[in-house]
Amino acid sequence: MQNTRALPDVMNYFDARQYAPATVRNREPILKILLKVLPPTGTVLEVSSGTGEHAVFFAPRIHPRKWLPSDPNPAARASIMAWREYTPNAENLYPAIALDACDPIWTVEQQSLDIVAIVNINMIHIAPWAACLGLFAGAKRILPPEGILYLYGPFKQGGQHTAASNAAFDASLRTQNPAWGVRNLEDVVEVAKTEGLALGETVAMPANNLSVIFKKCN
Secondary structure (H helix, E strand, C coil): CCCHHHHHHHHHHHHCCCCCHHHHHHHHHHHHHHHHHCCCCCEEEECCCCCCHHHHHHHHHCCCCEEEEECCCHHHHHHHHHHHHHCCCCCCECCCECCCCCCCCCHHHHCCCCEEEEEEECCCCCCCHHHHHHHHHHHHHHCCCCCEEEEEECEEECCECCCHHHHHHHHHHHHHCCCCCCEEHHHHHHHHHHCCEEEEEEEEEHHHEEEEEEEECC
16 A cells, blocks of 8 residues: 655655756766766765756766765755655765865765765855865865866956856856855866866866866875
């Protein structure tokens, strides 16, 4: 006999799903890069997973790797879990965990998860600079030698915006929060160097964004 009392909980999961229109536009180009740069096995930690739409799209497509989503926001984690429940072929997608890039110790550091790569999409410009610093510090602590840190988003280069749309976006971000803003790529690369990560390559992406791939030095 079907347990109908469980249905409201399932519906609450579905109701918690959030949507980010940019995800549908960028997920295929990002996946193409990830399949080229990710190690062939192991766990990929996504820092700041947001709605969870990337997580449920990438996880089945990067198998046999596993995908671990995270976010400091409880509403975002609820959305991730709702998407996970809604997606039938996400067996290699872990439940979402609470993780703030600014924390000096991440919860995953006390677990045996074989994290070989970190993916961070559209975070460092919608967060204080401390989040960028924390992201690279965390990558230094948990990635193995040759481990990958993948960033996606808009960047300035040589202190200049690469498109008028990025300049307008930057101004909008800083209006919302003066600590936010499109970061200068060279500044991010310098942070990486201090944490023992070397720039591998940058790839031009749709809507004037970049994929920026770092590799942890031996």
